[in-house]
Amino acid sequence: MDRLLAMQVFVRIVELGAFGKAADSLGLSRASVTALIKQLEGHLGVQLLQRTTRQVAATLDGQAYYERCLRLLADLEEAESCFSTARGNPQGVLRVDLPASLGRLLVIPALPAFCARYPRIQLEIGASDRPVDLIREGVDCVLRAGDVHDQSLVARPLGSLVQLTCASADYLRRHGRPETLEQLEGHVAVDFLSALSGRRFDLAFVEHGAERCLRLPSRVAVSSADAYVAACEAGLGLIQVPRYHVAAQLAAGTLCEVLEDCRPAPLALTVLYPRHRQLSRRVRVFVDWLAERFPADPGRPPPGNGQFAPGRA
Template sequence: MDKLHAMRVFVRVVEANSFSKAADTLGLPRASVTTTIQNLEASLGVRLLQRTTRRLNLTLDGAAYLEGANRILSELEELESTFTTASKMPRGRLRVDMPGAIGRLVIIPSIHEFHQQYPEIDVMIGLSDRPIDLIQEGVDCVIRLGRLEDSSLVARRIGAMQQVTCASPEYLAARGAPQTIADLENHVAVNYFGSRTGRTVNMCFQSDGETIEVPMKSVVSVNDADAYVTCGLEGLGLFQPGRFMVLPHLRSGALREVLRDWRPPPKPISAVYPQNRHLSPKVRVFVDWLVELFERCPLLQGEDEGDEVCATGRLDRPAPAPELETETTCDCVA
């Protein structure tokens, strides 16, 4: 029996808490995963997992074996990664998840560049606004927006998203354009609520270092970024999308920015991955590529820089300094 293979299968089964999910993420038949665990237990002479109809539970021996297996596999991966050279490119399947708007408008249009640099990496891109359990779903890396708090995941800051407060001309003609924060009492918003919490995200404004959150009345609330923009275009209220999502509509006049002196603060964009795993070469090069992509992407520039880049191709906006943070699930529009 290949003990290293058996260790990897065992760790994946525990992480996914399911034989079938582990089989899917490993690309193996379920029967093969079951047989591998049975053979491993027979070889060790102990029971590693207690199986019930609803879940798997580690035995005491299983917990001890898991700790040792994780340590061995991490050390092996780290050792192998030290021999990765320019002539031995990172390879394998890379599963990433990201907000739909960022994926469609920023990353996917440039993913061919990443493939040209790393042709042996097969990128699987999931587009969703829902929270992702990286361990359970076998995802290597996720892109998330907003402030990140303590958890078992680590994040690297890769960029920032500028936001605007805007509305359709029809809505503004009917209600008037707000001139101050106090004027918002006479307005309604398209509200965005988090898929995980169901909590409505307040509108946020910043000026001269002062930040104000304003809860808004609404006639409709959504939890999807594309639907959020569509509702704004249909005149259902004020809303605060990422500027890159509505830049063509602002230029065409289909949307108009309001409260320019109280613009929303930028939202950090982070690449998030588990901290209990060695950062594999394929994840590392993908995150490095994202940093470079976000630095030069015209859609993520500020108003003046973005317009000039689109007109001239000049790329002179510095990238945000990479930062390490810990991650929490955040309810953000993207």
């Protein structure tokens, strides 16, 4: 029995809750995965997994062994990275998840520089606006805009994103340009629906140092950042987004910023990763690269091309 491979297989089964998913994620056959677990349980003399028709879960002994495997595998990867001749050039697959528009507009166009610096890292990038379960889906790290509440993950702040309120030029011709919050009466907004809870976000403004939230009438609600901007371009109402997301439209004059004196508060940008992967050199260099690109000053665009991240992520 390859004990190291058996440990890796066991960890993936616990994380994904299924033999088949673990086999697929590791590029192994389901038969070989089943055989390895039988050999591992026989070697240890305990039952590690409880199998049902719907899922696979760790037993009490299995959970204790899982926690030890996580530490051992992390220590092994760190040791290899320290003593390998490739210490400065980490290798392997790195699975990253990004909000869709953030990936399309900013991260992916900048990736050639990362790939040139770390040619032995293979990137697998998911780009969507849905919440991702890092453990069950085998994702190494995610980039998120907004408040972070998951205490089970390591969170590294990267900076802040300038937000603004905007409308299409056609909308402003039809409804007039509001100069104060009181002049928003009679205006409509495009509502954004949370992908996690389904709730609608209010418009938020900072006036004289205090935040003020307003709910405007709406005819359209969307649940993706790109659809949010597209609805605004179509003249369906006001929206609030990070400046990067509408930079091209503002430059072209199809969208216009309004209420510049009471912009929304900057939006926090954070990279998150599971605790047992915090020693992974692949994750570390990718997080450091992101930190290089996005400044802490919310009023200053990052180095290189573009500004950053979807406000409605």
